[in-house]
Amino acid sequence: MERRIREMLRAVQTPLQLVWQERVQAALAELKTESASVVLLELDRAGQKLKQLRLAYPHMPIVVLGEDEAENAQTALAQGAQEYLVKAEVEAQGLLRALRYAIERQQWQTQWRQTQSQLKQAEEKLSLYQEIVANSNNAIAIYDSQGNFVEQNTAHRTLLGYEDEELYGQKKDEIFSSKAQVAEISTQLQNGDNYRGEVTLRRRQGWLVTVELFAFPLRDRSGEPVYYVGIGRDVTERLQAESTLKERDRLLAAVATANNHLLTTTDFSAAIDLALETLGQACNVDRVYVFENHLHPSTGELLMSQRFEWTSSTVIAQIDNPELQSLSYQTCSPVWYDNLVAGKPIGGLVKNLPAHEREVLDRQQIISILVVPIFLEGQFWGFVGFDDCHRERQWTETERAILSAAAGSIGGAIARQQTKVALQESELQFRAIFEHSSIGIGLSDLKGGQIDSNPALCHILGYSREELLKMSFTDYTHPDDIAADVKLFYELVMGQRDRYEIEKRYTRKDGCQVWCRLNHSLVRDSANRPQFVIALVEDITIHKQIENHLRDSKEAAEAGSRAKSEFLAIMSHELRTPLNGVLGLSQLLGQELFGSLNAKQKEYVSCIHSSGEHLLALINDVLDLCKVEAGREELTLVRLNVRDLCTYCLSVVRDRAVAKQLQLLSEIDPQIDSCIADERRVKQMLLNLLANAIKFTPKGQVSLRVEQVNQGIAFKVADTGIGIERSQLNLLFQPFKQLDSRLNRQYEGTGLGLSLTRKLARLHGGDVTVRSTVGKGSEFTLWLPNAYLNDLRQEPAKERSLLSPTEPKLSRKRPASGCRSPIAKRILIVEDDDRSALLLQDYFEIVGYQVKHLKHPHNFQGMLYLYQPDLLLLDVQLPGGVSGMDLLCSLRQQPEWQKLPAIILTASVKAGERDRFLAAGANDYFSKPIGIAQIEKILMQYLS
Secondary structure: OOOHHHHHHHHHOOOOOOOOOHHHHHHHHOOOOOOOOOOEEEEOOOHHHHHHHHHEEEEEEEEEEOOHHHHHHHHHHHHOOOOOEOOOOOOHHHHHHHHHHHHHHHHHHHHHHHHHHHHHHHHHHHHHHHHHHHHHEEEEEEEOOOOOEEOOOOOOOOHHHHOOHHHHHOHHHHEEOOOHHHHHHHHHHHHHOOOOEEEEEEEOOOEEEEEEEEEEEEOOOOOEEEEEEEEEEEEEEHHHHHHHHHHHHHHHHHHHHHHHHHHHHHHHHHHHHHHHHHHHHHHHOEEEEEEEEEOOOOOOOEEEEEEHHEEEEEEOOOOOOOHHHOOEHHHEEEEEEEHHHOOOEEEEEHHHHHHHHHHHHOOOOOOOOEEEEEEEEOHHHHHHEEEEOOOOOOOOHHHHHHHHHHHHHHHHHHHHHHHHHHHHHHHHHHHHHHHHOOOOEEEOOOOOEEEEOOHHHHHOOOOOHHHOOOEOOOOOOOOHHHHHHHHHHHHHHHHOOEEEEEEEEOOOOOOOOOEEEEEEEEEEEEOOEEEEEEEEEOOOOOHHHHHHHHHHHHHHHHHHHHHHHHHHHHHHHHHHHHHHHHHHHHHHHHOOOOOOOOOHHHHHHHHHHHHHHHHHHHHHHHHHHHHHHOOOOOOOOOEEEEHHHHHHHHHHHHHHHHHHHEEEEEEEOOOOOOEEEEHHHHHHHHHHHHHHHHHOOOEEEEEEEEEEEEEEEEEEEOOOOOOHHHHHHHHHHOOOOOOOOOHHHOOOOOHHHHHHHHHHHHHHHOOEEEEEEEOEEEEEEEEOOOOHHHHHHHHHOOOOOOOOOOOOOOOOOOOOOOHOOOOOOOOEEOOOOOOHHHHHHHHHHHHHOEEEEOHHHHHHHHHHHHHHHEEOOOOOOOOOOHHHHHHHHHHHHHHHHHHOOOEEEOOOOOOOOHHHHHHOOOOOOOOOOHHHHHHHHHHHHHOO
């Protein structure tokens, strides 16, 4: 088919060029890139190609080739084809005519659509123009060439008030107020010109209105005027506004001029007079004045008095009128005060005011008045008045507002004058303070140069003011203090700090040094720019001397405290060490390990041991009291089981109670579980209280009650003893005090127990109190706080059981068979005190152990390897500058001796010692004097 079509087109020599595509999709793609005048389409059976092509290109001319079937032709034409040709009958000329017809028909359809579109747009524009004219804010009227009314819009109807029927038949000149204006407009329009200008029209009601008019002719095709159109806009309000604006500008210019006088005229009174004159002339009034508020000196009533005035040449000045001084608001007009204090101006005709207000104003021949308030820092200070004595004048809102602003400017000038006066007075006061201050004051520039110095600073430095003006602060600063001061001064000037304080030394003119405390501050101007530095200089030389003296005293006190601590350590060692021999050896004798004793010998040995124990208790109390008073006692706080604590303390004193046939009772609140305290010290406090109760109770009972009280736990020890007189209670807690000589003879004791107990309780944050009745008994309460040391609350200590006492009672029984060693294990004792070593050596040997005593530590390592001990006992204090701790540390650094049991022996009772010993590698430690029970415990634990 393609070849046949090409041959036909060549035969008719048409300029149309054929582009053949077999598939419709390819044809559509071709049409996207290349334009075509007409499409020749071979119709398929379903007609889908035509549908697709017409859908993609609705205005493209299409000629369809199909079979000789009428139904196919009707379908193709209905789907938008311009022509239908039968394939079998088509010939060259017919094809050409069909193609041209399709193209021309499509072009005609396109032109027709464009014409219809333009016609529709023209109709829409005409409708829009009519809508614009009808709804325009400008008044529009149309007259014919003879000047007769034709039509008006709504705005024109509203402007003049005429309905269309009322204007029909009227000439245009009947609504103009001036025939001259009508002639001028007609002439310009007839000459072919448009008219633009302001005209005055007469409304239906007879009022005149000023209109800005634009008029022009509508001509026919021959150029002859057919209609005249007038477009007008009411400018009456605009003209009134312009007039108001001119008046406003005139008043504003006057206020600006007045304000300039207030700012530039140095004499305050002259500045106010010029400002009032300027305002009076601008307002065209006869008098302008200023009234100030003040209080009556006796009654405190608020009054007003005239202070300034300007008058025109046509009225009499009232500045000297006594009637205008000290006027009462309450008498003249309370309403004035209420309005003015609220910031509201008062204005109007005098004849309309109440009679009592007119009385004063009429005497001054005032017809119209305006009064505006003056405020200073938000307070009603007074007012400015404007009087018109020649006409009845109504004050506009613009005038009220502008003159209120003028009053604000006058108020500002008054405030500045008051500030100026206050500043002058302040400068006088500052100069007086500066000159007479006992503290040195210096002013310096931003480079450190001196600007001014007061006499006190000159006295401190020994220089005259003239000499200081030539110097910088670094010139008289001690060389060692310059760097620190310069650094701080630089930071101050650079804005890194607002002030700084420093203590430094100055070198006086005579060469002496003086200590001073300086306070430097940066002074800025109103724009926050640094101006100068002010320094307050205080001579603290005497304070420094006192401070040095106090420092020396403190160092001396600390040295004394250290000496006391050293003394306590020495005394602890020197007193406990011999007691170790006395108690230990007497206990060995009492056990008859070295032979039997007769009755008298046993009595003497028992007396020696009990006396030694009494002496040991006395030494412990004295040393404990000294440590607490010196602040050297340190508590090791742990969480303790309260029931175990009470059981232990009662078990210790039970034998004494039984010996006196006393009942020993206890009662513990079941809600109480534990307490936080130093284990050794809380046992010591409870044992002191229980022992005292038993000692001073001949018969009856002693009880220990534990109760939960506010913020703590109370241990209450009560007895049915002799009681204490009220007058003697204040002696109870004083050291070395007993109540009277009779008691002192009957009951032994040093009087240290209660004093030490109270001090230990207060060291815990608690206290000890007492209640007592003579002949009935006493009750001592040990109170320990719950919240003592919150950090222990946050990390609860491991609860310790007290069922097995850490310091068992001394045993008087012979050594158990279990303590004897069948294989003679070796024990090495490193102890410089022969008495202590003798006790340990004798006992160990008698129970079957091999013992070696080393008095000097210099051969310690050799003895270890030579003797190969199974147990090591080390005294802390050894001769030769080596301690037992040193030997222990050296021992634990050697692998072969790391498992050797090592026990520390010490006469010290310092807090925290046990932790220090265990941390160094000790298995245990014991405090001297060491009893037989403690020795047996060592053997049972480490050698059995």
